[in-house]
Amino acid sequence: MIAKIGRSHNLYGALAYNHLKVEKEKGQILMINKMIETPNEQYSVNQFALSFAPYLIANRNTEKHTLHISLNPNPKNELNDEQFQDIAVYYMQEMGYGNQPYVVFKHTDTGRSHIHIVSVCVDENGKKISDKFEKRRSMNVCRELEQKFGLIPAISSENKQNHSIFQPVNYQNGEIKSQIASIVRHLPNLYFFQTFGEYNALLSLFNITAEKVEGERNGKLLKGLIYFALNEKGEKVSLPFKSSLFGKNTGLLALEKHFEKNKEQLKNHPTKVSLKYAISNALQTSTNELTFKNRLAEQNINVVIRKNSEDRIYGVTFIDHHSKTVWNGSRLGKEFSANAFHESWKNDSIQNNNSTTENKSSIKLNENLNFPIEKEQHHLFDFLNEHKEQGNLLEIFGCLIPHAQHEEFDNFELNNDLMKKRKRKRKQ
Structure with a gap:
């Protein structure tokens, strides 16, 4: 369980953000505590705000009076609504906010269900509720919740490994x-x-x-x-x-x-030499742009090609995931510039200048270099091996990026x- 506690002076904004999720059917109102209830259990942002008004009026001098808390269990934990409610109540009670008005929202738009809690940190007399050692106390409460509900600990090795693979941005998933x-x-x-x-x-x-x-x-x-x-x-x-x-x-x-x-650091980097060999060999054993990309993808090298409206290439960049280096084609040599590739592919055909097979080219690449070559890729790049037959790695791989451990609140x-x-x- 991972918790994030956000504080601000914008109560309406926190309520509006979560209520918008409900309106878009990407969330639901899970429960309310010490809030004004409606007959049909339907709530607007203004109706929610009324329950907090007496606390804000009584507020003495606390500038950031609004609490916006997210509680994020491991995605592998399948929790029902009742369990989420129990988690919210336990957390708020242990953090000293059990007697405060608060509303709990469940979000379901990120591929993992989690909850948001909106409340205020001043009591009915306008006095600020103590937040001393808040982060430490919150971590302890999260550990207690993991034990109480049998959740996968956020600090487990399994969870750390899950956070090592990240997918490209998918705008349809929201957030x-x-x-x-x-x-x-x-x-x-x-x-x-x-x-x-x-x-x-x-x-x-x-x-x-x-x-x-x-x-x-x-x-x-x-x-x-x-x-x-x-x-x-x-x-x-x-x-x-x-x-x-x-x-x-x-x-x-x-x-x-x-x-x-x-x-x-890249001025005399050994990867520059090996990459030029790899690109040359891929050109010699390819018949068009797609197969060229596939050849390099097999060696964990991405090619990003930029074209104008007239389909003319004006930029070629190579990304080597072994050495984690990025190279503009012209930086590697004139023969790898955008203009050179445009001339080679203008008829969607690449001249094969020798009959060396791909296997022999690969052997030549490794045998002719007098510096060490990484024989095995890092385990975080294993996903590349599953999709070598496809040319567009924009669609096929999750990459070496530590996943954010909590959801970012919208601005x-x-x-x-x-x-x-x-x-x-x-x-x-």
């Missing part, structure tokens, strides 16, 4: 911000890339793209980064998410530092900064 967060927070720590284009190529494997934005505040030029979710066609299907929502390591400044650091404040910046540019 887009949470899906993007669990990927972009970790990619810079796992992969080496030197340019924004290479970073975007890597993101595209997870159905994400990033864009740079510029604005002006108090006469000062500001630069930033926004992220979008993509569909299977590579089209944007979400509102923009500011990088600040995902942490400072996902912003433009942090990425630029990452680029500079990696340029030095309720609508940000119009991007639209304002665009309007200012048009006026100039």
Whole structure:
């Protein structure tokens, strides 16, 4: 069981977020405690808010009076509604909120059922309920709940292994911000890339793209980064998410530092030589673009090809999952540039310049190199072996990304900064 306790001054926003899940049939109202009941058990956000009004009126000086708690059992734990209710009551009682008004929502839109609890942390006299050692107490209560209900512990080795595999963003599953967060927070720590284009190529494997934005505040030029979710066609299907929502390591400044650091580390990287051999051999044993991608996919190498509206290739990027390095084709050599591939494939045909078979090419690749080659891929890449016959790894693999251990709450404040910046540019 994993718990996250969120605090804010926006009670209405927390209620509206959960109520919207109910309206979209992606959640349900599981129970209420010390709340005003309706005859038909149907509730609006305003009706919920009435139950909290006396507490907020009595509030003395607590700025962040709203509690928004999520309780997330292991997905393998199949709990019924009654068990979820018992878990909520036990948790709130042990955390000191048992006598508070609260409403429990069950969410079912992320492939795993979990509950959200909305309450206030000031009592009926307006005094703040103590939150001393809250995180420690919450962890202890979660461990007690695991024992009480026979749940799979969140810290078990089995659960850790489950969190090691992550799927590309699927916008139809909802919780887009949470899906993007669990990927972009970790990619810079796992992969080496030197340019924004290479970073975007890597993101595209997870159905994400990033864009740079510029604005002006108090006469000062500001630069930033926004992220979008993509569909299977590579089209944007979400509102923009500011990088600040995902942490400072996902912003433009942090990425630029990452680029500079990696340029030095990749300058004489041995993977560059082995990758060039692998690409050359794949070209020699392929008859078209699809088989070329398949050849490299068999070696755990992804190819991201960008084309314009006239179907002309203007970018080719290679992603080697063994060494976790990302390379723009032209960085490897002129023969691997976008223009070179366009000329090779303009008739959807690649000239096979020698009769060497694929097996012999692979042997030559390994025998001619005087540096160690990883013979066995890391176990986290085992999923690649199951789909070698398919060409599009965007659809087939979950990747080496630690899964977010809790759901991210949506940002309720609508940000119009991007639209304002665009309007200012048009006026100039």
